[in-house]
Amino acid sequence: MKSIKTKNAIVHFNDNVYNELNAYIKSTNPSKIFVLVDTNTHDACLPKFLSQVESGDIVVEVMEMPEGEDHKTIDICTGVWEAMSEYYADRKSLIINLGGGVVTDLGGFVASTYMRGIDYINVPTSLLAMVDASVGGKTGVDLGNLKNQIGVISEGSMVLIDTSFLETLPSNQMVSGYAEMLKHGLIYDDSYWNTLINFENLDGSALNEMIYDSVVIKNKIVTEDPTEQGLRKILNFGHTLGHAIESYFLGNADKTPLLHGEAIAIGMLLEAYISTKIAGLSNNEFKEIEEGILKTFSKVEISESDQKIIIDLLQYDKKNSHGKVKFVLLEAIGKPKINCEVNNDILLEAFKHYNA
Template identity: 55%
Template sequence: MTPIQTQDYSIQFNDDCYTALNKYINQHSFSNIFVLVDSNTSEHCLPIFLRQLETDLTIEIIEIEAGEQNKTIETCSGVWQTLSELRADRKTLMLNLGGGVVTDLGGFVACTYQRGIKFINIPTTLLSMVDASIGGKNGVDLGNIKNQVGIIKTPNMVLIDTNYLETLSSREMRSGLAEMLKHGLIRDELYYNKLSALSNLTLEDLDQLIYDSVLIKKDIVEQDPTEQNLRKSLNFGHTLGHAIESYYLNHETKSLLHGEAIAIGMILETYLSSQLLNFPTEKTKSIKENTLKVYGKIDIPEKDYAPIIELMKFDKKNEKGTINFVLLNTIGNPEINCVIPNDLLIKSLNFYNE
């Protein structure tokens, strides 16, 4: 696949990844290399990755525990401490090998260690390939509030090797698919329809769809890198979705992956679109049916409505105390900065539960 060149860095695909990485390392006078992994990618991805590296530089591995619950300042502190103890300096290169937790946290650590070292993201999950590793958002959660502390700074390169997807469970694959479905809903109905026909897709189709998803996000981010306007559309499904994900983050029986929560959020926010922006009712029902076929349905009891709505007060899109939503006029035509009355939020949750 042809590399995608953004304004600041390149996104390389499959076999070309490692040629580009080794060339980049050889062209720079790095003092050493640190590879950040989590306990999953350490076992399943790191051996594959290390075989592709061609360098005489010292390579150090830093491993963190897997899971969103470990995407914290405390984990960052441990990584910063390890970097310092192992003599990382401003000429160190950091390679973040993992899903969204690793690339988000690793990017934040690299941006702040000694005021910034170079870093490259190697996403290993579908979610991180099409979303977390692109666009320069780096950060961690604050308690159970998603991505509350962070910085926007692009990596020096992104390497997308879809062979890593073979290490994922079907649940993790579905989680990543949610962000791709979102890209279709906010940008391209034809693309959304292709993704909805899951039973007809081959692995080659998936490679192309990932490539197309990256192009959609790249185009939006380049037009609005600091999320003042258009980039907010990428948050469709996320205002309610993040609140639901946060609420159930440490739940014993109902903890949700990011994409599972966003899938619920997209159903809810499509319903809100139908109520406020006259988004077609039939398409609202169809999106709900198609989404539930893939993700199933969880029970959200009425007693959970109020704390979920309360969590939306911490959403980063809020301005002057107002909770802002992204809704849809039609598929491919989003509307940003929409304000929703509380009674409609409750109706949207009822619509999901019906």
């Protein structure tokens, strides 16, 4: 697969990954290499990865963090910063983030802020991170239960996508990443959407091509609008309500936390329904979206009392301005509309339809 040039980095795939990494290490000669993993990727991915790295005389230090969204916090960042200081990391050190979206988000933030910024490379090991989290330079951590409230936009030097790491994933994590791929089709390319909803086997050989297509779509959007002043906002379709739902289920002891993609799937269903009321999405296309998503994602009961709290959480969404909640909606599949305002009656109507 041909490498993809982003604004400030390059995304390499499969056969090119380790040759490109080793060439980069040789040419830049970092003072030290720090590999950030979580408890899952430490066992499942690190041995293979280190066996491919040609570091020569450069010291390689491994830093391990707990796995899971609830550990994507500033406290974990502090622990990583302190570990790097103890091992005398300097401005010529390199961080390699080997993991899913939590590791790439947090590791990118750590690198972008340590000594005001050092080089980093993302090596995504989950489908979600390959098609979304590792590409585009968004880094950061959660603030309590609020998703990605603290962070910066700062691209690493490269992204290395080795799809063999997907063999280490449980099926629910594969499905979680699939939600972001569906989103790319809905906001950008109706033919890609049709390919996705008619693809029955997430482990098939065609998956590599679809991962590539998703990265191409995201890169086109991010290259045109790197700091999310306009077009890049379309990547948030399903995320306004989806992030609020994810935050609520994460922070409520009586609820089973949802994976990111599971929450985003709900958000896309709700926001597609809202699109029929506000943005002109046809009922036929809405039904197509609903059937396409529900083929893969199970529904989750969201009670009326849950809904009110979720709606209150919308005030923390990062697209908001001047106290107004701003949604990304669909005029049609592949044709998004940004900066849409939605009143609470329509939000509650969407939840009612979803539950029914």
